[in-house]
Amino acid sequence: MRVRLFFISLAAFLGGHHVVASADTQAIYREHCAECHGKERLGAMGPALLPQNLSRLKQKFAIDVIANGRVATQMPAFSEKLTEAQIESLAKLIYSEPKKTPSWGVRDMRASQVTHFKASELSDQPIFEADLQNLFIVVELGDHHATVLNGDTFEPIHRFKTRFAVHGGPKYTRDGRYVYFASRDGWISKFDLYNLKTVSEIRAGINTRNLAVSYDGNWVMVGNYLPHNLVVLNAHDLTPVKVIPTRGDGDKTSRVSAVYTAPTRNSFVAALKDIPEVWEIPYQAVKGIPDFEPRRIKLDDYLDDFFFNQSYSQVMGTARPLDSGSGGAKVKGGLVIDMDTGKRVAELTLPGMPHLGSGITWDYQGKTVLASPNLSSGEVSVIDMQTWETIKTIKTEGPGFFMRSHELSPYAWVDVFFGPNKDKIHVIDKTSLEIVKTLQPAPGKTSGHVEFTKDGRFALVSIWENEGAVVVYDANTLEEIKRLPMSKPSGKYNVYNKTHYEEGTSH
Template sequence: MIARLLSALSAALCLLLAACASPPLRGTGDLGVVIERARGSVQIVEQSARRSLGRVDGLGDLSHASVVFSRDGRYAYVFGRDGGLSQVDVLSQRLVKRVMQAGNSIGGAISSDGRIVAAQNYQPGGVKLFDADTLELLAEVSTGGSKVVGLADLPGNRFAFSLFEAGEIWLIDASQPRAPQVTRYPNIGRQPYDGLASQDGRHYLAGLYGEDGLALLDTWQPEQGVRRILNGYGRGRAALPVYKMPHLRGWSLAGDYAFLPAIGHHQVLIADRRSWQEVARVPVHGQPVFVMAEPGGRRVWVNFAFPHNDTVQVIDVPSRQIVATLKPGRAILHMEFTARGDAVWLSSRDDNRLTVIDTATLNTIAELDAEQPSGIFFTWRAQRMGM
């Protein structure tokens, strides 16, 4: 009798200790990762509680880094400047696997079925396709040494990207990932520097650094080829020195309009998404870097290049007027909205701080320590195209 009682107590104690040792069960939808560029780490954060949960080190050179997520939001794939591709488990807060896949990489994408991770490379150029579970190399698409920019996912396990030196847009059909098919669109303009895909996957838009204008591909009607839009938006005005290249992403699309940074000018360009004709310009505080629409599309937030990178401005979409100018910190490098837009998180590199702002009141509601933070990436991206 005593032996059975001791055995039962021992079993209960083991279960209790195991429960204490195991992390609590939770989903991933309220999580995110923040790039800490100086130490080569990502900080894992919880959005609702506005707190840090942990840190994962050993991710290499993150001076320019981006992140995509697995379909379930559990794994973050981190693309580093040194060509490293890292798979991070955001629940267990650990580095699962890391491969050195290029000499210089600035971003990537994940396929519509979540099985293929694609890395875009500066050095030696080209795009590499990896198995999302194992990071096994599936295929490599050579671009003849031209830098790859603006890689974006499209429906049907396709990817679009631009070539900086070659001045082309390429589409990859990766439905057979070990034998991808490539369609090339040449002569799109000089030096495409970034690209975005609309959230329905229909349009791919490449910004041009070498001339005033953008290149547009309608993926529903690819036989029509690439057409130019917003030609000559800077005509007759001398461009200012460009201290930081602007960024294009799908979140700069708000309702019927696209809000786009003007290179070398203190302006945000507005184009009608049906005709892709310019409809207005908004004078802003400095040279815009990110032009990001709130999830509801009512307002657009803009941050700026040096020396105006301590400022963020908010544009009201219906009136096309600036309705707020904020000074949330030094060197605001990135902004990220919560999935439904109740708050926006901002990284202040020079203050070693994350600032969380209530989008309804524009008041600061939280601040978190971070070591030279840059990109902020929330797991809701796992369910969006063009992210």
């Protein structure tokens, strides 16, 4: 206490309101923020306030949030209690690295674990009527909720609160009963779609990218930016099973960009951001618990955005050189790696920043083609997966983020996510490789992320705004059928398409 007073008076002595010594700011943080955001800024009732976690929020918006609070949330306004200078220095503080790198071990995970319902308290029969294979989960980032949507009637069945800032798509068990969410701050939640209840939760990291569920439904793997590791959880009750530090040669450790399930290989595959390796982690044991020992595939380049062929024998990857702090990527286009030999099969020459993670495949003139949007230029590349040559570059009205189709649909849809035409969606004919229609579901508002119903007859598009919507289109006539108000519906996930690894959607 005495130390703190000393620093406050020192700061006052040095320059009154304008110069705020960092120890002073720490004290203000402890007094006004720590209760909700945690002593070490790891988060508590409120979200974590670390630079990695805040990377999507511009510092000037953080200043605004601190000064004015956030309506309809528990984040209070501080403009009456703190000076402008104090608020600015608090913003600086939360965007700076803590002196000691925060750690999150198995003991922390265990302490965070919550079991809301035991298996015996839940019914094995769904408590509502609908085609269980044609449900959608819609993630609503605007107010941190998710909606279970009936994919036949397009009526919402249930809406529930998620953890703050769900990140990466929710993942289903193969039977479609359970779905797992990962949040930006590392919370993993297991939701029972039959009972419409969150059944258990655990915090598996401090800053998390995404999760994957094994094909046998026994394991969940979580990929973290902070700490640098992969965490294996028991999929039934979310108990931590193993922590795998992502360490390369020497002491070099890496953030995990994403984890995937390779269903035909009974393994997880991890994309690493800071070391030039791809890791495959088998999850089947001859007896007992698997050892989850990673097989390290060494590459001569960094790859962190992946696309697998339908049989999972090959992985295509690109690096994102423009991403903050990527380990100095050299790749301009992409690489194709054979998952068995670990050898490079081909190099893809793709301009700009192809978004392979959102790539899709279809049959075109008797061969399989891969189409991928581009994050930095207005084009879609269509690649022959046998020769790895680009057979067509389709010009669009701006860089896109998501591309989707369905085996039974004649069209592939791609959004224009960035730039002045962010309100447009192109519909591409899969036979002619031409844009046949450009939709503008809500002029002036960002639209993006398309997902199909189980049978491919309808396509759902998001209006990506706090007062947004999901717009349902007839996927053949391209006419609007219905518009459902939603709060920044960032993504929607169809049970059948996801659990059957449909060729037109990301896995």
